[in-house]
Amino acid sequence: MNFRNLSFSGAPLIKTVPPGPKSKEYLDYQFAHEGSAVSYPRGMPMAISQAKGATVKDVDGNIYIDFFGGAGVMNVGHSNPEVIEAASRQLGELTHSLDIPNPARKVMVDTLLSLLPGALNKIFFGGPTGSDAVEAAVKLAKYNKGRYPMIAFEGSYHGMSAGALSLSSGLSFKEDFLPLIPEVHFVPYAYCYRCAFGRKPETCDLDCAQYLDHILEDPHSGVGKPAAVIIEAIQGEGGSIVPPDPFVSRIKEICNRYDILMIVDEIQAGFCRTGKMFAFEHFGVIPDIITLSKALGGAGFPISCIAYRDNLDTWPEGKHIGTFRGNVLAYAAGRVALNFMIKNNLAEHTLTLGNLMLSWLKEIERDSNIVGEARGKGLMLGIELVRDKVSKEPAPELARKVRTFCHRHGLLIEIGGHYSNVARFLPPLVLTEELAKKGTEIFADAVKNVEKSL
Numbered sequence: 001m002n003f004r005n006l007s008f009s010g011a012p013l014i015k016t017v018p019p020g021p022k023s024k025e026y027l028d029y030q031f032a033h034e035g036s037a038v039s040y041p042r043g044m045p046m047a048i049s050q051a052k053g054a055t056v057k058d059v060d061g062n063i064y065i066d067f068f069g070g071a072g073v074m075n076v077g078h079s080n081p082e083v084i085e086a087a088s089r090q091l092g093e094l095t096h097s098l099d100i101p102n103p104a105r106k107v108m109v110d111t112l113l114s115l116l117p118g119a120l121n122k123i124f125f126g127g128p129t130g131s132d133a134v135e136a137a138v139k140l141a142k143y144n145k146g147r148y149p150m151i152a153f154e155g156s157y158h159g160m161s162a163g164a165l166s167l168s169s170g171l172s173f174k175e176d177f178l179p180l181i182p183e184v185h186f187v188p189y190a191y192c193y194r195c196a197f198g199r200k201p202e203t204c205d206l207d208c209a210q211y212l213d214h215i216l217e218d219p220h221s222g223v224g225k226p227a228a229v230i231i232e233a234i235q236g237e238g239g240s241i242v243p244p245d246p247f248v249s250r251i252k253e254i255c256n257r258y259d260i261l262m263i264v265d266e267i268q269a270g271f272c273r274t275g276k277m278f279a280f281e282h283f284g285v286i287p288d289i290i291t292l293s294k295a296l297g298g299a300g301f302p303i304s305c306i307a308y309r310d311n312l313d314t315w316p317e318g319k320h321i322g323t324f325r326g327n328v329l330a331y332a333a334g335r336v337a338l339n340f341m342i343k344n345n346l347a348e349h350t351l352t353l354g355n356l357m358l359s360w361l362k363e364i365e366r367d368s369n370i371v372g373e374a375r376g377k378g379l380m381l382g383i384e385l386v387r388d389k390v391s392k393e394p395a396p397e398l399a400r401k402v403r404t405f406c407h408r409h410g411l412l413i414e415i416g417g418h419y420s421n422v423a424r425f426l427p428p429l430v431l432t433e434e435l436a437k438k439g440t441e442i443f444a445d446a447v448k449n450v451e452k453s454l
């Protein structure tokens with residue numbers, strides 16, 4: 001399929017440097033009447049009115065190339081016509097069902113099961129957000145193992161509800177709310193650019209994975225035997241970190257050895273984002289439980305679920321409930337979105353375009369002293385901004401400047417990373433090569449401009 005027709009033509013188009021006058025009115029209203037924790041409009045000040053494919057329009061008529069994708073939700077593109085048609089049809093029929101079966105729900109379960117490895121043959125819908133799926137996964141693990149310690153990774157992000165926040169490593173999110181759930185322990189991820197053990201990938205034997213083995217083996221590690229390890233096979237908010245190949249399988253091997261469940265959080269990396277339907281497929285492992293959300297709802301309709309091995313399906317009726325257990329509109333839209341991914345071989349498109357973009361970003365890395373590393377897989381890309389390449393001192397203020405330049409020139413990007421110094425690209429996967437090229441050129445200009453101003 002030619003994805004070009006899915007997006008607005010003529011992007012990027014900046015008629016008025018954002019925020020334009022109409023956007024300003026909306027922003028003023030928002031800051032006056034909504035809570036001060038509102039965040040995205042501070043980094044990308046604008047009000048938006050329409051979005052198509054990999055492009056977004058603001059109320060002042062500016063059109064942006066979208067490398068943000070609603071934080072990795074809009075995999076099949078904004079306003080995907082096939083998805084919108086399915087959702088519209090469903091809207092007039094049935095929209096709420098708790099967990100009472102209905103045709104849309106059955107087709108969604110069938111579709112998910114056809115995409116998952118055979119071992120992951122149970123689906124469970126809890127609340128609508130990714131955080132809800134994480135809560136459900138942790139409860140299922142604890143219920144099965146009868147233990148409550150958990151292991152999570154440095155650089156992890158699993159959500160904002162108390163349990164999910166406990167498993168997320170970013171202190172700025174949680175330090176004002178401690179204590180959260182007890183007995184969560186963090187171990188280093190394979191973040192080779194800033195290796196916790198000071199090793200180089202060429203010469204290391206995955207010391208980070210060995211460290212996990214060590215704390216599980218040593219009775220004086222202070223870490224009680226966990227119910228589960230939760231991991232992002234490719235880290236998202238932590239800074240688009242792709243671990244070396246054997247890392248994820250080594251973690252699974254360790255989990256098996258100590259009778260610990262492995263939960264893989266696919267909320268951001270799933271649904272073709274990294275060039276496979278699910279990110280764990282890059283690493284030859286089958287997790288015990290996975291969490292899914294974000295792109296699952298097709299058009300941004302909130303929905304989440306977990307998938308797991310049926311020997312874990314021990315919890316009794318009503319053990320995990322909620323008013324919004326699934327979302328009929330999201331089943332209808334999401335199922336069509338999943339078909340769209342398969343029919344259009346979106347995973348392959350993502351991998352090919354992602355590799356191409358990474359090669360352009362590597363050129364920027366070579367030419368710039370403030371780009372420490374460009375990395376990623378598929379269309380989950382990250383560019384780590386530093387004061388200089390030798391000290392690698394994180395430069396969050398430069399990342400913010402780059403984002404502002406990009407926004408003013410018609411490109412939307414996200415910032416993440418341990419030190420909020422990683423420019424992150426999570427575009428709709430229907431991005432065309434032409435938009436990818438234009439967007440990357442804006443990003444390259446942004447880096448040059450910011451570097452020149454130092």
Ligand SMILES: Cc1ncc(COP(=O)(O)O)c(C=O)c1O
Nearest residue numbers: 129130131157158159236267268
């Ligand atoms: C890997 C991962 N897990 C969980 C979540 C939480 O999802 P939600 O924001 O829908 O609660 C996110 C959100 O960005 C995520 O990236």
